[in-house]
Amino acid sequence: MDRADQSTSPHTTAYNGARRVLTGNWVGASTVPSRSLYPHQWSWDSAFVAIGLRHLWPLRAQRELETLLAAQWDDGRVPHIVFNPSVPLAAYFPSPDFWRSSSAGAACGAPRGTETSGLVQPPVHALAAWLVHRADPASSRQRGFLRRVYPRLVAWQRYLTGARDLGGHGLASIVHPWESGMDNSPCWDPPLSRIEPVGSDTFHRADLDHSRADDRPTDLDYGRYVRLAENYRDHGYRDHDCGHPFAVEDPGVNALLVLSEYALAEIAGALGRDPADHLVRVEELTNALVKRLWDEESGLFLPFDVIAGETVREHSAAGLIPLVLPGLPERTARALVRTARGPRFGLGDTTRMVPSYDLTGHAHDPSRYWRGPAWFNVNWLVERGLRRQGELSLANGLRAELIHLAARSHYAEYVDPVSGEARGTRDFSWTAAVTIDLLT
Ligand code: 2M8
Secondary structure, three states: OOOOHHHHOOOHHHHEEEEEEHHHHHHOOOOOOOOOOOOEHHHHHHHHHHHHHHOHHHHHHHHHHHHHHOOOOOOOOOOEHHHHHHHHHHHOOOOHHHHHHHHHHHHOOOOOOOOOOOOOOOOHHHHHHHHHHHHHHHHHHHOOHHHHHHHHHHHHHHHHOOOOOOOOOOOEEEOOHHHHOOOOOOHHHHHHOOOOOOOOOOOOOOHHHOOOOHHOOOOHHHHHHHHHHHHHHOOOOOOOOOOOOOOOEEEHHHHHHHHHOOOOOHHHHHHOOOOOOHHHHHHHHHHHHHHHHHOOOOOOOEEEEOHHHHHHOOEEEHHHHHOOOOOOHHHHHHHHHHHOOOOOOOOOOOOOOOOOOOOOOOOOOOOOOOOOOEEEOOOOOHHHHHHHOOOOOOOHHHHHHHHHHHHHHHOOOEEEOOOOOOOOOOOOHHHHHHHHHHHO
């Protein structure tokens, strides 16, 4: 029987509302994060969306990932935005005529027939592909889903551990704050402060046509984002000779890289291949992550600024994401759980969901985007991580809050971590998708 017919419990209401959002944001071969604010396909959004869609329409979930991977560049990068040509240029900034991927990215093998950005986002995709396969193995096998996506996912992971190992210690670097997915996190303030912003009169921010300026990054942030993206584009998106002025090893990105490498081992096994190479990489990456980014003093993983050669001493929720890793040393995992419950994140105590940035931090702002508000995808990862580390009651409490606040906020993009009040846009796809996943 369809869940919708079973009862009118709060869970049923939450489930039906989430399904409505995902139905409304499907545009034929992929899902937009939001009809108004983000009218194209975003990379890590699609991974979370597929994780939710698999419970509703497994074929659509497979399609979501296939559409994204069809825009992969020959060098392995999966672009952070795949542009929909039927959407007017003015609907989103920076638009395809800014990125000019098919011409400027030609040397890196950007697709010719599809316009994309030249940046990347956190690699949640192999995990998503594995979970999507497991939701309906029969249709996946029949369509050759894993067989087709596996080489692309391997190339994607190898791009990150190869061309993007800018620090030389085996971890991937992000070269733009947008690549972290946590755009204006205070973690990027120190490395960004070295970047000369372009004038705010040189671009028009379409995001402000659809959202409150107080909930979004500032014009100064955008001036720096544009400078960095232009520099990358003007160097043909080539990592080797671009002289990246911003390069940071982010614990969230790298933890997801490891998690996806585990998923690649599972996928390889399901395809009858030897998973050994993936498992060796899992171990190497986990060791590098702990060695380079673990901060004993704060009990959290912190970003490392490769250009300055120093740790960024700002505490964000990205540092909790390694909780999802099965191979984390026991001591580290215990300390990380203590930090999640402690004053910085207040889990099970002062907050309803984990804030994106330290409650006690000098830059904490409970409304402004990635500088304090709580996000549903990050909290889905933390919930999974707590479960992984055996913290079942904490995980169950967080799960209940996520489901309740997602529905109450009308599937908000983010919420105030203490009051749960809605912020950002509504009917946001990954909020709906993780709700479906938590309810199924
Ligand atoms: C936000 O980022 C985009 C740029 O990529 C923007 O602000 O325009 C971030 O929250 C990012 O994590 C997310 O993937 C994207 C679409 O939801 O929006």
